[in-house]
Amino acid sequence: MAQHGENRRKGECDSNSTNEWVQKEGERLFIIDVDCGVDDALALMMLFAAPRARVLAVTCTFGNTSLQQVCSNVLRVLAICKQTEVPVYGGAEASLLGDVISATHFFGLDGLGDVAVVPGQEPPPSQDQLQQEPAALALIRLAKQWPGKINLVAVGPLTNLALAVSLDSSFPSLLRSVYIMGGNMEGRGNDSVSAEFNFFADPEAAFAVLNQYSCPLHIASLEFCSSQVLPWDFFETCFACGSEKATFVQRIMEFCSTVSKSELNMGWAPCDCFAVAAATEPGFIEASEEVAASVELAGHLTRAQMVVDWKGRWPNKRKIRLFTRCDVTLLKKLLTNMMR
Template identity: 45%
Template sequence: MALEEASRNLCCFDTLRSKCYEVEDPGTVAAAEERVEMVEQTLIIDTDVGVDDALAIMLALANPAKCRVLAITCVAGNVELSKVYTNVLRILNHCNQLQIPVYQGCSRPLVQKAIHCTVFHGHDGLGGASDKVPLPTDDLEPPKEHASVAMVDLVQKHPGTLTLVALGPLTNVALAQRLDPTFLSNLKELVIMGGTFEGRGNETPTGEFNFTCDPEAASVVLTEAECKTRIVTYEPCQDHVLDWDWFENWVGNPSPTAQLVRAMTEDPAQRQREVLQRQGFMSCDLITMASVLEPALVTRCERHPAWVELHGATTRGMLVVDRRPSIKWHHGKPPHVEFLLRKEDTTSRPLHGHVFCGELGFTKLLTLK
């Protein structure tokens, strides 16, 4: 895709967000539930909104032909829970999608003390750009229901039809499973951004942030998930970055959305370029959401038993993937977790698929091959 074409496509998002669906009773779950069967996928997004979470949510909202966001649930992670909640409201306000209910969940991990990632996501979780993304002017009464309770209620009402996209620590998801032991088995699909397939972490030497933030929660979810479960680990996200020349052209677009993305990504991009010396801008949650919206993008997957290590000074929170050929003999059941794999070669090839062209026009994704 030529840079000029990609830049023009970005404007499509701003046109699209002005054509949001009207609802009879904005701000209620019932209004969103009426449309569960009208799209290819219906999502619950569980998030600890940082910069990449915000991009992933905007991507989902910009593609109503592919998915309907039934609810967004907030969990502490990248920043404190209160900031996660207001960040979600800011993004929904920008996208004219305030009819989507937003639930506040767990403010800390199940066992350990909370850790945050403000070094990358900024003090506000939006790269220091929260003042450029206004909150709704109307006083919105937050739902009194806890996020985990809301998850359970929604899945009970729509068994086997909802996809849960978990972009942050799995605290809310684990608590929902404890509230209702059938919760995970009644999901259509669970997609998780977290862990490392090869044991090389970003938060610890062996652990990725989301899993090390709440190892017990991740352990509960991976141990008890019986629905189709896919994990997008850190490695394929490292492989599929937005090269810097394209990235600069992208955020240089004059559209409101492009300027918002520029403001949110300015500091993280500088850190990725100068400190981490990456070849382009990496956004784990954007890759994860893209794999949900367009499953055909995912061409390399493997299924393995997997669990989370809960002990050790340097291994706590590590995702353990059992790749032994005799796994059925060792575990007594077939592999239950599907992993999106990194590409086999070292060449990043741009994707020219319709997901990021046409009606979406929001970003450029690199192949997941």
């Protein structure tokens, strides 16, 4: 778990401030766990734009870039979204085994396309939002404050979630649900031959979540997201409105869109947004499968691959929900609306 330096200050939103308000009728509570690269930034923006969604906290983990940079990126996105009261918690700096990988080849060294903050063009990030409490402890505390109420969206390596259940085995039972972007259904990898990046970054953490979490688990896998790609002309139209948010996204997307167009030869797949859309819009997922699944830890060629029991050969193992089809028209609407 991360050790935080003197530059992390304890703001007024730390401790028990979430108890100072009463949950409104129809309001849904969220925590989002991110390794804030470009895709996470879009997911954060979508979540903050969702009606009736209240974000209690943003927890940070290593992944697309270093933990310190992830925290800085989150503060930058929160400033753009005018969400200056949401507390941010730093968490895992490395996997449970101490390994560290990154996606800087795709998202840039800083995870946001290596685009510097331009004074006057972006609001300054507020360091007061960065808390001293480690992410795993914050997750446990908030879940106990709001038992059965919190929807946890996890769009990075699952290390913070694994640490939370290792510290308090009752933690998953206190959550309403968990929505994950990660894993794969067909053994098609993007960081290894057979594994998806978030699970590959910490296979033991992914194994712990799939096997120890008792609350409903919903997964937007790599294949699911890749099968729902959007055309690049929609991207150009969506972010051409000239708003502060749209200009920000255009700038941070330039690096990864160039890589995607030249190397992957596919459309635009804002993967983390699929998990947020599923968590906030009940009609977004049009088809899914209830299946048992786990994560391979020992395979020489298949380590970190999510293994899905399509034939029902694990009858006593709990089921998770794997998304297989979504409303792409609704996704486009959500992406367009969040730029306002």
